[in-house]
Amino acid sequence: GKYRVISTKPMPGTRWINLLIEQDCRLEICTQKKTILSVEDIISLIGDKCDGVIGQLTEDWGETLFSALSRAGGKAFSNMAVGYNNVDVNAANKYGVAVGNTPGVLTETTAELAASLSLAAARRIVEADEFMRAGLYDGWLPHLFVGNLLKGQTVGVIGAGRIGSAYARMMVEGFKMNLIYYDLYQSTRLEKFVTGMYQDLLVKSFPNFNQILIYYKIAAYGQFLKANGEQPVTWKRASSMDEVLREADVISLHPVLDKTTYHLVNKERLAMMKKEAILVNCSRGPVVDEVALVEHLKANPMFRVGLDVFEDEPYMKPGLGEMKNAIVVPHIASASKWTREGMATLAALNVLGKIKGYPVWADPNNVEPFLNESSRPPA
Ligand code: GLV
Ligand code: GLV
Numbered sequence: 001g002k003y004r005v006i007s008t009k010p011m012p013g014t015r016w017i018n019l020l021i022e023q024d025c026r027l028e029i030c031t032q033k034k035t036i037l038s039v040e041d042i043i044s045l046i047g048d049k050c051d052g053v054i055g056q057l058t059e060d061w062g063e064t065l066f067s068a069l070s071r072a073g074g075k076a077f078s079n080m081a082v083g084y085n086n087v088d089v090n091a092a093n094k095y096g097v098a099v100g101n102t103p104g105v106l107t108e109t110t111a112e113l114a115a116s117l118s119l120a121a122a123r124r125i126v127e128a129d130e131f132m133r134a135g136l137y138d139g140w141l142p143h144l145f146v147g148n149l150l151k152g153q154t155v156g157v158i159g160a161g162r163i164g165s166a167y168a169r170m171m172v173e174g175f176k177m178n179l180i181y182y183d184l185y186q187s188t189r190l191e192k193f194v195t196g197m198y199q200d201l202l203v204k205s206f207p208n209f210n211q212i213l214i215y216y217k218i219a220a221y222g223q224f225l226k227a228n229g230e231q232p233v234t235w236k237r238a239s240s241m242d243e244v245l246r247e248a249d250v251i252s253l254h255p256v257l258d259k260t261t262y263h264l265v266n267k268e269r270l271a272m273m274k275k276e277a278i279l280v281n282c283s284r285g286p287v288v289d290e291v292a293l294v295e296h297l298k299a300n301p302m303f304r305v306g307l308d309v310f311e312d313e314p315y316m317k318p319g320l321g322e323m324k325n326a327i328v329v330p331h332i333a334s335a336s337k338w339t340r341e342g343m344a345t346l347a348a349l350n351v352l353g354k355i356k357g358y359p360v361w362a363d364p365n366n367v368e369p370f371l372n373e374s375s376r377p378p379a
Contacts (some may be wrong), residue, residue: 001026003051013341015350043068052076052351059089070095075364076354078347085257100350105342106334111166113333114282117306121278123147150175160187164254179235182244218265245272257284276302282333285311294319308333
């Protein structure tokens with residue numbers, strides 16, 4: 001192979017490996033036992049010559065690593081993740097390194113975990129499982145593990161991008177929840193998902209999907225549900241995040257992590273939520289003030305939370321692990337076989353495309369695989 005490409009971790013599947021090897025790459029996969037590689041570990045992997053790196057969200061891709069990669073002749077880096085708060089894109093720009101991520105392939109899988117946590121919290125699945133295994137079940141009782149009925153309740157989505165929109169669709173379509181969402185931007189994606197459940201033919205007969213059509217479709221869907229003896233689902237875009245927190249019964253967080261979303265859910269905002277609300281976080285840990293959350297869980301035993309991510313990953317803030325009203329899983333939202341193989345393939349294509357000089361238009365959902373430059377193939 002002509003090009004030296006490094007993957008800082010073994011990744012699922014073989015397609016990504018074959019792709020690289022077939023295209024003149026010498027692939028080196030780091031098999032160090034340690035879970036999180038330090039900047040120094042990665043510098044030594046990069047060495048004197050390295051054309052591209054596939055890295056992980058646990059690694060700190062800043063000034064130091066991009067300058068090392070650039071000195072080794074590297075042109076491309078891809079995070080094997082959609083989130084890239086671990087990557088300093090400005091530093092990458094400074095050293096002329098293209099940066100990729102893996103959007104699209106993990107949307108549905110991640111939304112399904114958020115839905116799983118919502119249901120598990122509503123029906124107290126983990127507590128009930130522990131009770132059963134502890135041999136405490138000695139007969140059916142009217143009060144045993146009574147939880148919340150989702151149907152007819154309101155689901156709140158904060159951050160209505162790809163994942164938030166897919167989650168909204170699942171909860172609205174699957175469980176007939178009403179929807180309130182907040183995002184800085186009106187989300188045509190979400191609105192299309194929510195309303196696209198009915199009369200898709202209408203969309204096809206119009207070249208541009210427009211607002212009037214969206215509202216028409218909602219009305220049509222309402223009619224459809226009424227005709228079938230169901231309560232119509234209602235939905236709206238909130239004018240503030242606080243409106244979502246006050247009104248929703250289940251709230252799922254899907255923003256990107258940056259300076260503006262750090263501790264987005266803090267003590268004051270937790271206090272705005274209903275006493276029996278459910279909060280789900282499959283985005284990034286620091287979006288929630290975890291110390292404040294532990295206090296809130298202690299003070300409000302009926303409040304429940306489902307967390308995939310933590311502020312000081314891999315650690316939990318003191319007390320969180322003991323709370324019965326918290327469900328905690330180790331950052332596995334994108335962990336389906338199909339998705340993880342897809343992420344690996346997309347990450348490999350990101351790096352390969354850049355190295356070979358024809359950045360690959362790789363994403364099935366029409367998403368730019370590169371964050372800091374156009375990745376369309378030359379015309
Ligand atoms: C996982 O957290 C990702 O950002 O892909
Ligand atoms: C519960 O098991 C019931 O039959 O109501």
